[in-house]
Amino acid sequence: MGTYVLVHGAWHSGRELEPVAALIEVAGHQVYTPTIKGNAPGDPKTTGLAESIESIVDYLGREDLTEVVLVGHSYGGMIITGVADRIPGRLRRLVYWNAFVPDDGESVVDMTPPEYAALFGAIAAERGDGCVVLPFPIWRDAFMNDADLDTAERAYRLLNPHPLKTLTDKISLSTNPALMTVAKSYINCTEDISLPHHYPWHPRLSRKLGLFRLVQVSGGHELCFSDPSRLARAIMDAGRD
Amino acid sequence: MGTYVLVHGAWHSGRELEPVAALIEVAGHQVYTPTIKGNAPGDPKTTGLAESIESIVDYLGREDLTEVVLVGHSYGGMIITGVADRIPGRLRRLVYWNAFVPDDGESVVDMTPPEYAALFGAIAAERGDGCVVLPFPIWRDAFMNDADLDTAERAYRLLNPHPLKTLTDKISLSTNPALMTVAKSYINCTEDISLPHHYPWHPRLSRKLGLFRLVQVSGGHELCFSDPSRLARAIMDAGRD
Amino acid sequence: MGTYVLVHGAWHSGRELEPVAALIEVAGHQVYTPTIKGNAPGDPKTTGLAESIESIVDYLGREDLTEVVLVGHSYGGMIITGVADRIPGRLRRLVYWNAFVPDDGESVVDMTPPEYAALFGAIAAERGDGCVVLPFPIWRDAFMNDADLDTAERAYRLLNPHPLKTLTDKISLSTNPALMTVAKSYINCTEDISLPHHYPWHPRLSRKLGLFRLVQVSGGHELCFSDPSRLARAIMDAGRD
Numbered sequence: 001m002g003t004y005v006l007v008h009g010a011w012h013s014g015r016e017l018e019p020v021a022a023l024i025e026v027a028g029h030q031v032y033t034p035t036i037k038g039n040a041p042g043d044p045k046t047t048g049l050a051e052s053i054e055s056i057v058d059y060l061g062r063e064d065l066t067e068v069v070l071v072g073h074s075y076g077g078m079i080i081t082g083v084a085d086r087i088p089g090r091l092r093r094l095v096y097w098n099a100f101v102p103d104d105g106e107s108v109v110d111m112t113p114p115e116y117a118a119l120f121g122a123i124a125a126e127r128g129d130g131c132v133v134l135p136f137p138i139w140r141d142a143f144m145n146d147a148d149l150d151t152a153e154r155a156y157r158l159l160n161p162h163p164l165k166t167l168t169d170k171i172s173l174s175t176n177p178a179l180m181t182v183a184k185s186y187i188n189c190t191e192d193i194s195l196p197h198h199y200p201w202h203p204r205l206s207r208k209l210g211l212f213r214l215v216q217v218s219g220g221h222e223l224c225f226s227d228p229s230r231l232a233r234a235i236m237d238a239g240r241d
Numbered sequence: 242m243g244t245y246v247l248v249h250g251a252w253h254s255g256r257e258l259e260p261v262a263a264l265i266e267v268a269g270h271q272v273y274t275p276t277i278k279g280n281a282p283g284d285p286k287t288t289g290l291a292e293s294i295e296s297i298v299d300y301l302g303r304e305d306l307t308e309v310v311l312v313g314h315s316y317g318g319m320i321i322t323g324v325a326d327r328i329p330g331r332l333r334r335l336v337y338w339n340a341f342v343p344d345d346g347e348s349v350v351d352m353t354p355p356e357y358a359a360l361f362g363a364i365a366a367e368r369g370d371g372c373v374v375l376p377f378p379i380w381r382d383a384f385m386n387d388a389d390l391d392t393a394e395r396a397y398r399l400l401n402p403h404p405l406k407t408l409t410d411k412i413s414l415s416t417n418p419a420l421m422t423v424a425k426s427y428i429n430c431t432e433d434i435s436l437p438h439h440y441p442w443h444p445r446l447s448r449k450l451g452l453f454r455l456v457q458v459s460g461g462h463e464l465c466f467s468d469p470s471r472l473a474r475a476i477m478d479a480g481r482d
Numbered sequence: 483m484g485t486y487v488l489v490h491g492a493w494h495s496g497r498e499l500e501p502v503a504a505l506i507e508v509a510g511h512q513v514y515t516p517t518i519k520g521n522a523p524g525d526p527k528t529t530g531l532a533e534s535i536e537s538i539v540d541y542l543g544r545e546d547l548t549e550v551v552l553v554g555h556s557y558g559g560m561i562i563t564g565v566a567d568r569i570p571g572r573l574r575r576l577v578y579w580n581a582f583v584p585d586d587g588e589s590v591v592d593m594t595p596p597e598y599a600a601l602f603g604a605i606a607a608e609r610g611d612g613c614v615v616l617p618f619p620i621w622r623d624a625f626m627n628d629a630d631l632d633t634a635e636r637a638y639r640l641l642n643p644h645p646l647k648t649l650t651d652k653i654s655l656s657t658n659p660a661l662m663t664v665a666k667s668y669i670n671c672t673e674d675i676s677l678p679h680h681y682p683w684h685p686r687l688s689r690k691l692g693l694f695r696l697v698q699v700s701g702g703h704e705l706c707f708s709d710p711s712r713l714a715r716a717i718m719d720a721g722r723d
Contacts, residue, residue: 141424141454149482183623190431190672193455197444203679213623214675216700218457241631382665382695390723431672434696438685459698 001028002069002092004239007056009074009099010108010167011134011159012224013039017073020224023232034059036079038163045130045161049107049169053082060090069239071095074194074221075162077205078102078171084180085173094180095238097187097231098194098201098221101208104173108166113199117168124164131161143194146220146227155225178210185213185238194221213238242269243310243333245480248297250315250340251349251408252375252400253465254280258314261465264473275300277320279404286371286402290348290410294323301331310480312336315435315462316403318446319343319412325421326414335421336479338428338472339435339442339462342449345414349407354440358409365405372402384435387461387468396466419451426454426479435462454479483510484551484574486721489538491556491581492590492649493616493641494706495521499555502706505714516541518561520645527612527643531589531651535564542572551721553577556676556703557644559687560584560653566662567655576662577720579669579713580676580683580703583690586655590648595681599650606646613643625676628702628709637707660692667695667720676703695720 004024006017014033021031037055038047056079060068068091072080077099084094100111109117120132127133134143136156144152177184186209188202195201206212215238217223223231245265247258255274262272278296279288297320301309309332313321318340325335341352350358361373368374375384377397385393418425427450429443436442447453456479458464464472486506488499496515503513519537520529538561542550550573554562559581566576582593591599602614609615616625618638626634659666668691670684677683688694697720699705705713 137424138452141426141452145454145456146478183619185623191455191457196448197455198448207678207680211620211623213627214673214679214702215627216673220455237628378665379693382667382693386695386697387719432696432698437689438696439689461696 004031004069007072007076010162019228045163047163048165067092072099073097093183095185101205102171103176107170143221184209187215189219192221245272245310248313248317251403260469286404288404289406308333313340314338334424336426342446343412344417348411384462425450428456430460433462486513486551489554489558492644501710527645529645530647549574554581555579575665577667583687584653585658589652625703666691669697671701674703
């Protein structure tokens with residue numbers, strides 16, 4: 001069976017993906033849920049994008065993983081793209097799950113509506129520690145729109161402040177995703193409005209992959225909390241040969 | 242539990258929403274289904290938008306309702322926006338269900354394809370009573386596309402001629418929806434082609450809400466007839482805290 | 483009950499639609515699955531669009547079918563549009579299933595992204611027999627994205643080389659689809675990325691029908707292989723009065 005590495009998004013760590021990992025393991029696969037540098041307890045909040053990517057490159061090397069189905073959620077799309085550029089030989093397929101797809105020289109904030117860049121900057125400036133957190137009203141209605149209030153609140157308490165620098169640093173790639181020869185999939189949760197639907201994840205960002213397999217399921221941006229079982233099924237549909 | 246007020250669309254009255262209301266009541270909520278002025282038997286068909294809004298403002302006052310989840314369908318989006326501008330203190334959340342979202346100075350026909358304005362004008366001119374009715378072929382294929390012919394015919398017989406003036410009058414608002422501080426949701430039925438998908442309800446109109454919660458379900462514009470149970474579930478998902 | 487004629491897409495023949503036809507027959511309808519000229523064993527691969535349309539006009543005449551619900555898949559949209567222009571009196575409704583909707587003077591390649599026209603030309607030039615085949619990686623990820631590998635491989639083996647001329651010939655119509663008075667439906671499989679979602683089937687092409695009924699179901703371009711039962715249901719929902 002396959003080897004899956006699930007790379008979380010901003011404000012998350014690998015811990016929050018463990019229930020999804022468990023469901024994929026039950027189906028016979030090996031699953032890993034590393035935490036990106038910058039999101040583990042004690043990590044410097046000055047961490048930038050290159051170091052974050054490097055931490056997952058190192059992880060795959062340290063665990064000596066090959067034929068990896070590398071899954072990235074949201075900001076994790078930056079990470080898996082950088083990893084694919086660095087060590088393509090370890091990968092079987094890239095799976096973007098409502099994830100950013102950068103070309104060389106792009107940052108996360110380059111792909112979000114301008115209001116987001118302004119909001120992130122203002123929050124980080126007010127905190128003064130280089131980190132961004134999401135205001136709860138945005139989290140509840142734009143990220144957890146498919147869940148009840150209790151689930152939204154419990155998930156919110158699990159989040160960690162996210163280093164702003166990883167969102168503003170521009171990625172350095174030798175090959176843009178469309179020209180990468182590894183197989184690619186995009187999972188689009190159809191009610192994901194963390195990016196507004198007039199400025200959407202799919203097809204605005206997914207199209208940058210060139211040829212890719214689309215898997216769509218209902219749900220918001222945080223399907224890992226609102227329906228881990230549906231997410232596990234989508235990841236396996238996206239990741240199979 | 243919550244207090245829901247369901248505001249119908251053009252050609253409808255509160256009666257047609259009673260089956261949906263009953264399903265929401267079974268879940269423990271209080272539900273009201275007023276008829277907007279202009280759509281009740283005997284109402285003058287010269288009724289305009291301001292009077293129609295006023296009739297629902299009055300209804301909420303007369304019933305002394307507070308913490309209201311105010312739901313508007315289609316043309317009902319004009320009404321709930323106007324009510325929210327007048328008496329925000331009575332509201333807990335606005336829920337637009339494939340509904341118009343006007344900014345100050347906009348009418349329904351300002352938000353529809355130009356062909357619709359022309360069609361409505363021609364029908365009203367031919368009738369000579371200031372009212373519009375929908376031709377059955379449009380109703381059957383563009384409004385009831387998710388239902389069988391018998392359901393489409395039965396629902397058609399329940400409709401009442403709609404005062405054209407409510408669709409051409411421009412709304413007067415002191416605050417546009419994006420700046421209203423009340424919580425907001427948008428229910429989008431994914432097969433609703435009463436507005437064509439190249440000129441859609443969502444996100445073209447929903448985005449005018451600023452931050453809002455999206456709930457999507459399959460179905461056409463008239464889910465109250467084609468699947469009241471699915472609609473009731475969507476309204477409760479949209480209306481919960 | 484109704485009379486359905488299912489017209490296949492490029493690379494297919496009527497054979498591949500027989501399982502779907504059987505499911506529609508079980509519901510009490512008569513169903514026919516002709517093979518378009520150019521796709522039957524032994525047909526000249528120089529066949530052009532006019533001859534292909536003519537072959538289905540002839541089929542309906544030979545079988546003396548009337549009140550036909552005429553369903554076209556993909557390239558089959560060219561065929562049913564041409565048939566409707568020629569013999570409208572035999573038809574009850576046109577059903578486009580992720581199908582091309584041509585106006586007078588348009589070809590299939592006029593409605594596809596420019597890369598496709600280039601790819602088709604290159605493949606036909608390399609083969610030297612006037613035919614196009616789809617490379618398996620495109621078939622697997624962009625046409626059969628909703629199926630497992632085994633299903634994708636089995637279906638791929640059923641395909642026949644398709645005459646390029648039918649895709650580059652411009653259709654000749656006396657009436658464009660929007661002005662045809664026959665009833666029309668469009669089935670859109672929401673995960674169909676055989677045309678990319680930034681250049682989609684629906685509403686980009688469907689809107690050319692004018693008034694039409696939309697039926698949407700989940701699935702990729704080849705729902706006949708990935709879920710014949712869901713397709714049969716969608717065809718009957720699209721084809722009923």
